[in-house]
Amino acid sequence: MQTKTIGLIGCGSMGEALAAGWLQSGLVTPRQILVWDADPEKLAALIRQHKVRRARDNPDLAGRADVLFLAVKPQVVDAVLQEISGAVASRTVLVSIAAGVPIARIESAMGRKLRVVRVMPNTPALIGEGISAVCCNQQVTVRDKQHVLQLLQAVGETVEVVETMMDAVTGLSGSGPAYLFVLIEALSDAGVRQGLPRDVAARLAVWTVRGAAGLVLKTGRHPGELKDMVASPGGTTISGLHALEKGKFRAALYNAVAAATERSAALGRGE
């Protein structure tokens, strides 16, 4: 990785998180990162903060990058691809994090079979705790994939999927943080309703969610088993679980993931 140039088009929240993660992990040095953004203020801020290098424009960046991250909004991806199509070298690995943009659309915009990786990250990447689902076209070599996975692991976990799963990934981990923000907020409100001060309820709610996730990850145990361990016969937790079942909590989550998956597929069809 020490000899590679990593290009970053788009220095918004995701682009900034990626650059910060790469540098914090020590994977690359600031001199290896080449950036460009249409917004001069965001570009200047990223360069000032991380001492990375500034490209002249998108085509200049595209021609110099070994791994090229496209971190612009899906609506502007086509315009950027058109701008850089003549400049990207065949050795370059093009990594798109744009939600809902299929690999085939990128290939067709580039007019040739380049090395393309499609990624669906999520917002906890902003604190280095994201999870990114990754799929590659056939031009991507094992070594290319290793490099891209390393770069993504600087902002969290990675999981490999086939491209047909990307809409479901969007419905689960892409949109999932929002479901959990609602859960945390609702738990806090519920605590307030039972007479807890707002700040106490909010801390109890967020640390309970974080602790439960940590317990699943650290023990490697099935969440159902961990749930059974705290649900003693005739106790408080089983009463709470009964109320959740009556409120169709699980069904609501199935429906949320299904609705977001369907919406992601519709957006991919341009609807």
Ligand SMILES: NC(=O)c1ccc[n+]([C@@H]2O[C@H](COP(=O)([O-])OP(=O)(O)OC[C@H]3O[C@@H](n4cnc5c(N)ncnc54)[C@H](OP(=O)(O)O)[C@@H]3O)[C@@H](O)[C@H]2O)c1
């Ligand atoms: N944030 C998330 O939760 C999340 C999760 C999963 C995937 N993603 C994907 O990540 C990508 C980036 O999202 P984001 O939230 O980081 O967006 P963002 O904050 O809006 O950043 C995108 C940046 O790209 C710039 N830009 C626009 N047109 C450009 C062009 N032609 N050339 C170079 N730069 C250009 C934008 O400038 P202007 O502001 O001037 O337009 C903006 O600074 C999106 O495709 C999104 O689907 C995001």
